Amino acid sequence: MRKLLIAAVLALLAGPAMAQVNFQTSVKGYHYFHKTGATMQAHDEAVKNCVRLVNGLWLDSGDSGGLVVSVLDGMHTSMAVPANIEHCMVAFGWEVMQIDDARGQALAAGSREARHDALAQWVGSPTPEGRMARRFVNDLTDPETIWNGRSWGSDKPSLSVTSQAPFNERPAPFTVPKFPNSAYPPQPLNARQVAALPADASVIVVRATLAEAKGFRTMVFNRAGPDGYQPAWADGQPAAFRFSTPPLMSNRDKTYVFRVPPGKWRFAGLSSAYGFTSFCYGAPAFEVKSGEAVFAGTFSAGYQGQLVPNLDLAPMTTALKDAPGLLARLKPATWVNGSWERCSGAYAYAFEIPGAPFEDGYTGGSRALATATAP
Numbered sequence: 001m002r003k004l005l006i007a008a009v010l011a012l013l014a015g016p017a018m019a020q021v022n023f024q025t026s027v028k029g030y031h032y033f034h035k036t037g038a039t040m041q042a043h044d045e046a047v048k049n050c051v052r053l054v055n056g057l058w059l060d061s062g063d064s065g066g067l068v069v070s071v072l073d074g075m076h077t078s079m080a081v082p083a084n085i086e087h088c089m090v091a092f093g094w095e096v097m098q099i100d101d102a103r104g105q106a107l108a109a110g111s112r113e114a115r116h117d118a119l120a121q122w123v124g125s126p127t128p129e130g131r132m133a134r135r136f137v138n139d140l141t142d143p144e145t146i147w148n149g150r151s152w153g154s155d156k157p158s159l160s161v162t163s164q165a166p167f168n169e170r171p172a173p174f175t176v177p178k179f180p181n182s183a184y185p186p187q188p189l190n191a192r193q194v195a196a197l198p199a200d201a202s203v204i205v206v207r208a209t210l211a212e213a214k215g216f217r218t219m220v221f222n223r224a225g226p227d228g229y230q231p232a233w234a235d236g237q238p239a240a241f242r243f244s245t246p247p248l249m250s251n252r253d254k255t256y257v258f259r260v261p262p263g264k265w266r267f268a269g270l271s272s273a274y275g276f277t278s279f280c281y282g283a284p285a286f287e288v289k290s291g292e293a294v295f296a297g298t299f300s301a302g303y304q305g306q307l308v309p310n311l312d313l314a315p316m317t318t319a320l321k322d323a324p325g326l327l328a329r330l331k332p333a334t335w336v337n338g339s340w341e342r343c344s345g346a347y348a349y350a351f352e353i354p355g356a357p358f359e360d361g362y363t364g365g366s367r368a369l370a371t372a373t374a375p
Contacts, residue, residue: 022146023277023347026086026096026154027133030104033094033160034132035368038124040116047160048167050088054081056171057343080151084348085161090136091281091350093368096158097122099130107159115163123160136365140270140351143302147347148274174229174342183233185240188256194323200291202262205330207255207298207315210245217301218244218271224264224285228341237261242271245301255319257326262290266339267351276345282364283340284353286333293330308353309335338362 033043086096107115122129139145189197197203204221222240223232232239243256266285269278288294295316297309311332320327337352338359350365358367 020144020146021134021139021142023087023349024080024083024146024149024151026083026158027098028155029098030101030108030156031096031098031130031133031158032119032122032163033089033158034097034123034125034128035094036124036126036128038094040120040123043119043123043160044164046089046092046094047085047164048169050085050092051161051164051169052171053088053343054084054348055169056174057084057345057348079153080346082154082157082161083151086134086158087347087349088281089160090134091348092364093136095132096134097128097130098133103129104156104159108156108162112163112165115159119159119163136350136369138352138354138366140307140349141305141354143304143306147270147277148272150274151346177231177234179233180236182236183238185242186238186258186260188241188243188258191322194257194320194326197257197259197323197326199325199329201259201293202288202290203293203326204241204258204260204265204288204296205255205293205316205320205326206243206258206296207253207319208243208245209254209298209300210252210302217299217307218242219299219307220268220271220276221265221296222268222341223261224266224339224341232263239263240268245299253315255316257320260288262288262292264288264339265296266341267296268341269345269351274346277347277349278343278345279351280341280343280348282338282350282352282362284335284337284351284356285339285359286335293326294333295330296333307351309333338364338367340364 033047035043038046090096107118140147206219206221208219220240220242223238225232225234225239238261241258241260243254246252246254264285264287266283267279268283269276269280271277286294286296295311295313297311298315299309300306313330313332316327316330320330335353335356336359337356338361340362352365
C-alpha cells in the first residue's frame with residue numbers, strides 16, 4: 001500500500017523541471033498567472049478572489065481559536081502577501097509563468113491597461129509567453145519544500161496583480177466567536193488513560209516516525225465546522241489537536257491517542273515556531289462517528305512522499321497491547337481530499353493524499369490540473 005502511495009506521489013511530481021518551492025516568497029523575476037483555456041475575466045476574478053482571501057488571513061495557530069498566535073505570524077504576514085497570493089492561485093490550478101527581464105521591465109514600466117492587454121493574450125493560451133516556473137505538484141510531500149520561516153518579501157510583484165484596476169481588496173466581514181474554555185485542544189492520553197477508555201469513546205490514534213533530521217514536523221488536526229467559516233469549537237467542544245514527529249536523540253516511533261468529539265476531522269496544516277501553514281484551500285479529512293476508534297495513519301517526514309499517512313494497522317498491535325479493547329475496535333481512516341475552511345496562520349495552501357477520493361465540488365489542486373489538461 002505504501003509503495004503504491006509513494007508511486008502516486010512521484011507520478012504527480014513528474015513534469016517540467018521547476019525550482020524548489022519556498023513558501024516565504026513568490027517566484028523570482030517577472031511573472032504572471034496562466035491556465036490553459038481561461039478567459040481574462042476568469043483570470044481577473046481569480047486574482048481578486050485570492051487577494052481577498054490573503055487579506056483575510058486569520059492570525060491563528062490552527063488549533064486555538066486565535067488564543068495562541070505565533071509572534072512571527074503577525075510580524076511577517078504582510079511581507080508574505082505576494083507569496084500567499086501565488087500560493088492561492090497555484091492551489092486553485094493556475095500556473096506561474098516567468099518571462100524574461102526585458103519584456104517584464106517594459107510591462108512593469110508601462111500603464112496598467114497595457115499590462116492587462118498584454119496578459120489577455122497569454123493567460124489562457126495553449127502556448128503562453130515565458131516558461132512555467134510553478135504549478136501545483138502537492139509540494140509538501142517533497143522534503144526540500146521550504147514551508148515555514150519568516151517572509152522577507154518577494155522579488156517582484158506578479159504582473160497579474162499589478163494589471164488589476166482598483167477594487168475592494170478586503171474580504172467580507174467576519175466576527176470570530178468567543179473561544180470557550182471547554183474547547184481547549186485535548187492532550188494525548190497517557191497509557192493509564194488509554195487503558196481506561198470507555199468502550200464507546202470516540203478516539204483518533206496517530207503514529208509518528210522520523211526519517212531524518214530535516215523531517216521534524218508538527219501536524220495540526222481540526223474538526224470541520226458547519227460551513228467552513230464558523231469554527232467547530234463554537235459548539236463548546238474541542239475541535240483540534242496537534243502532534244509531532246519525534247525529535248532527534250529520542251524514540252523514533254511514537255503513538256498518540258486523542259479522545260475527540262465525533263465529526264469530520266481534517267489534516268489542517270503544519271505548525272512551527274515560525275507560524276502555522278494552513279491547508280485551508282484543500283485538506284484531506286475523515287469522519288469519526290460516535291463511539292468509533294479511527295487510526296489516522298503513521299506520519300513520517302524527511303523523504304519524498306512525506307506526510308502521506310500509512311494506514312497499515314500492524315504497528316498498533318505493539319503500541320496498543322495494553323489496551324486490547326481499543327485495539328479490537330480500531331479501524332483505518334477513510335481519507336477524502338478537498339476539505340476547505342477559512343484560512344489562518346502565516347501561509348495558506350492545499351495538501352492531498354494521493355489516491356484518495358475528492359469531496360464533491362472540489363476543483364482545486366490536482367483536480368484543477370486534471371480539468372485544465374483534459375482533452
